[in-house]
Amino acid sequence: MKNVHVSTTVGAVLNLASIVCIALHYNLAAAILSLLAYFASIKEVSKYTSWYQFITVFASAALIGVAIELPFLSIPFILVSCLAAGFGSILRIVFFRIFSYTNHSWYEPLMFVVTLGAYLAGNLLGDYDWKAWSFPAPLILFQSVLAWGILKDKKQLLAHAQGGYKVQIGQAATEFELPDQDGNQVRLSDFKGKRHLLLIFVRGDWCPGCHMMLRTYEKNNDKFKSKNILVMAIGPDPVGVNRGMVEKLGLDFKVLSDEGQRTAMVYGVQLKEYDNDFAEKYDEGIPLPASFLIDINGVVRYASRPDKVGEFLNPSLIFPIVDQLGGKVSGSRDVMQESTDQKKNTGTKKMDQAQFDETIALMQKQLNNYESIIDQANDAMIVIDLVDGKIHQSNPSAAKLLEYSREELEQRSLFDLHPKEYLQKSSEIVADVWEKGGMIYNDIPFQTKSGKLVPVECSAKVAPFAGRPAIVIYARDITERLKMESELNEQRRQIEEKNKDITDSIEYSKRIQRSIFIEKEKIKQYAPKSFIFFQPRDVVSGDFYWFTNYEIKEDLVSDNGYHYKAGTNVLVVAAVDCTGHGVPGAFMSIIGNTLLNQTLNNLKVNSAAYALDYVNAELKKALNKNNEDTPLRDGMDIALCCIDIDGKRLEYAGANNPLYIIRNKELILLKADKQPLTASIDSESKPFTNNLFELQEGDTIYLFTDGYADQFGGDKGRKYMYKQFKETLVSIQDLSMEEQRTELHKIFETWKGNLSQVDDVLVIGIRV
Numbered sequence: 001m002k003n004v005h006v007s008t009t010v011g012a013v014l015n016l017a018s019i020v021c022i023a024l025h026y027n028l029a030a031a032i033l034s035l036l037a038y039f040a041s042i043k044e045v046s047k048y049t050s051w052y053q054f055i056t057v058f059a060s061a062a063l064i065g066v067a068i069e070l071p072f073l074s075i076p077f078i079l080v081s082c083l084a085a086g087f088g089s090i091l092r093i094v095f096f097r098i099f100s101y102t103n104h105s106w107y108e109p110l111m112f113v114v115t116l117g118a119y120l121a122g123n124l125l126g127d128y129d130w131k132a133w134s135f136p137a138p139l140i141l142f143q144s145v146l147a148w149g150i151l152k153d154k155k156q157l158l159a160h161a162q163g164g165y166k167v168q169i170g171q172a173a174t175e176f177e178l179p180d181q182d183g184n185q186v187r188l189s190d191f192k193g194k195r196h197l198l199l200i201f202v203r204g205d206w207c208p209g210c211h212m213m214l215r216t217y218e219k220n221n222d223k224f225k226s227k228n229i230l231v232m233a234i235g236p237d238p239v240g241v242n243r244g245m246v247e248k249l250g251l252d253f254k255v256l257s258d259e260g261q262r263t264a265m266v267y268g269v270q271l272k273e274y275d276n277d278f279a280e281k282y283d284e285g286i287p288l289p290a291s292f293l294i295d296i297n298g299v300v301r302y303a304s305r306p307d308k309v310g311e312f313l314n315p316s317l318i319f320p321i322v323d324q325l326g327g328k329v330s331g332s333r334d335v336m337q338e339s340t341d342q343k344k345n346t347g348t349k350k351m352d353q354a355q356f357d358e359t360i361a362l363m364q365k366q367l368n369n370y371e372s373i374i375d376q377a378n379d380a381m382i383v384i385d386l387v388d389g390k391i392h393q394s395n396p397s398a399a400k401l402l403e404y405s406r407e408e409l410e411q412r413s414l415f416d417l418h419p420k421e422y423l424q425k426s427s428e429i430v431a432d433v434w435e436k437g438g439m440i441y442n443d444i445p446f447q448t449k450s451g452k453l454v455p456v457e458c459s460a461k462v463a464p465f466a467g468r469p470a471i472v473i474y475a476r477d478i479t480e481r482l483k484m485e486s487e488l489n490e491q492r493r494q495i496e497e498k499n500k501d502i503t504d505s506i507e508y509s510k511r512i513q514r515s516i517f518i519e520k521e522k523i524k525q526y527a528p529k530s531f532i533f534f535q536p537r538d539v540v541s542g543d544f545y546w547f548t549n550y551e552i553k554e555d556l557v558s559d560n561g562y563h564y565k566a567g568t569n570v571l572v573v574a575a576v577d578c579t580g581h582g583v584p585g586a587f588m589s590i591i592g593n594t595l596l597n598q599t600l601n602n603l604k605v606n607s608a609a610y611a612l613d614y615v616n617a618e619l620k621k622a623l624n625k626n627n628e629d630t631p632l633r634d635g636m637d638i639a640l641c642c643i644d645i646d647g648k649r650l651e652y653a654g655a656n657n658p659l660y661i662i663r664n665k666e667l668i669l670l671k672a673d674k675q676p677l678t679a680s681i682d683s684e685s686k687p688f689t690n691n692l693f694e695l696q697e698g699d700t701i702y703l704f705t706d707g708y709a710d711q712f713g714g715d716k717g718r719k720y721m722y723k724q725f726k727e728t729l730v731s732i733q734d735l736s737m738e739e740q741r742t743e744l745h746k747i748f749e750t751w752k753g754n755l756s757q758v759d760d761v762l763v764i765g766i767r768v
Helices: 006-023 027-042 051-069 077-094 107-125 130-134 136-163 208-219 221-226 239-249 262-267 315-324 332-344 353-376 396-402 420-436 479-516 520-526 582-599 608-622 722-731 737-752
Strands: 177-179 185-187 196-201 229-235 254-257 290-294 300-303 380-385 391-394 438-441 456-465 468-477 530-535 543-551 569-578 635-644 649-655 659-663 666-670 691-694 700-704 761-767
Touching (some): 006 027, 006 051, 027 077, 027 130, 077 107, 077 136, 177 254, 196 208, 221 315, 300 315, 380 456, 520 530, 543 761, 569 761, 659 722
Parallel strands (some): 196 229
Antiparallel strands (some): 177 185, 196 290, 456 468, 543 569, 635 649, 649 691, 659 666, 700 761
């Protein structure tokens, strides 16, 4: 059953059953099931520490709260209390790299206060029943014991960490003999003269943080092997427990059993006075999480501190120490033989003094060049010690930026240069830089000698310095950059605000424009078999449709058109394309609509052609009132027809826009005059031609602007063209008029595809 979360899986199944009970309104049963699920999942925290387990715990807490809250539907105090209890119980394990054993020890007590406060507030202020008092209580009790245990654990760990270990760096490591997970005896002396040895002291299989620690070292084991380092862990559990832990975590190194804690005592990593009853208690106390690097000669070269998560959870801190030992190492006999050979060969080969002096001079010159480059660099450069953050070296730009002398800087550490509220983040950055080999960051400012905060962009890189692991930080003052970014953001905000104002204005203009035009569906009152397909390119449109049903008041005689008897109803329809798109086109459309309305009250306008002549003349007057302004040349193309549906007669006049009539699937073209309606006073306007046409039952009349035919699309991105537009109109004659509108829209969208619409589109169809 290796790596099977038996207890947690039981908890997950209980949660599913709880959800079913909630759905069936069996809230008491749901609360009981989720409470059992909560502790079933918590039971395996020290064993697996997986996301599956954590999610099950959180879900259990949430379901307990939901089961209690649902019948009352009040402020969810109890749900908040249960969730806070869940978060407070296992979040340290979920994010152990951030919390470790000692960091943020305020978290559990704070969550306990939140949990208890919400619990009491809900029960005292709400209308809950006994379940609200009973079910959260075990969670709160467990959380309080955990918070108490973590505070005691931190106190003892910190006290011991400040005192240090009995085995110190530079001293010879003490011999030991312990059984591994298979029962084989292992001695420290077995590896002397052969391999470096990395000892990891763990607190026991019950400790989730130790599991994470062991997994981290396992991930780096190949690197350790390449540097001739043998990794071994030592813990207080018996051989059988260690064997299970090795299999469970998939470790490729030995875990030794120190049941009597004698080795932990000798190395000084054992808490003899440990009295935290929350964790499993050993008779001889619990060891600290610690690691020791012992070189090939049996001398301790590195020791981590238990209160610094960046040390015992970051194996890469050890690699530079190994590099200082000479990289690939040989046995002690080889070392002794090499020493003897050197003595024999002493004096056999001596460098000529002149060559030696020349080499030294060249090296000094190169060193001077490097120092010159560093001293003249615009960016501040600081070399810091990895372990304690002490500043080893700096350049003049760093001194100038931070308002210290170089001598003053080198008496301080990196953490003296950061505001107090950034110290934790600063430590995390150092750990990340070391783990990744380098990184760029700009979220921690420097604090100068005078207390001024300077925003900086830092490029940090790992590099050895004087035989010690170090980080080189290149820092650049980004005050001006941030100022420029702030100004740009403000300008961007102003532009966005103006764009919004403009957009809002255009949207309002659309409402005004739409309120002036007749609703297109009303044309069916006068011509039931008709449609208007209107699709503006922008919010407001330069194309517009215009129609009215005009009753002839008295007999009408026109010198260029039909004669109408009094009482005849004439449907007057126009498709108009004004100069431009968007707002300019919209203004022209309003003017055009107004002038077309005026033709209805003018007795001189008694034909379609005279209507265009009138609009053309009035357009010039309306747009050229101010003689000081530059004359306008805007205008419109139009197709206008008057249809006597009962009498089956049609008058048409067009300014650049023709009229199509389809009879028995053959297209008849009524041509337009090749001149626009224009405001230009420079152009000489000719009278428009009035076209007369006798209609038959079933004829279909089409008025349109150029937007449909001019649309780019298709496989080659070309214009639709009038030839294809004509073929399309003929092909849809068997459809009803409403079906024709739908088909025209579908064909247009398919042709356009992913391309933008280039113009406003207007097509009007009327069947006699």
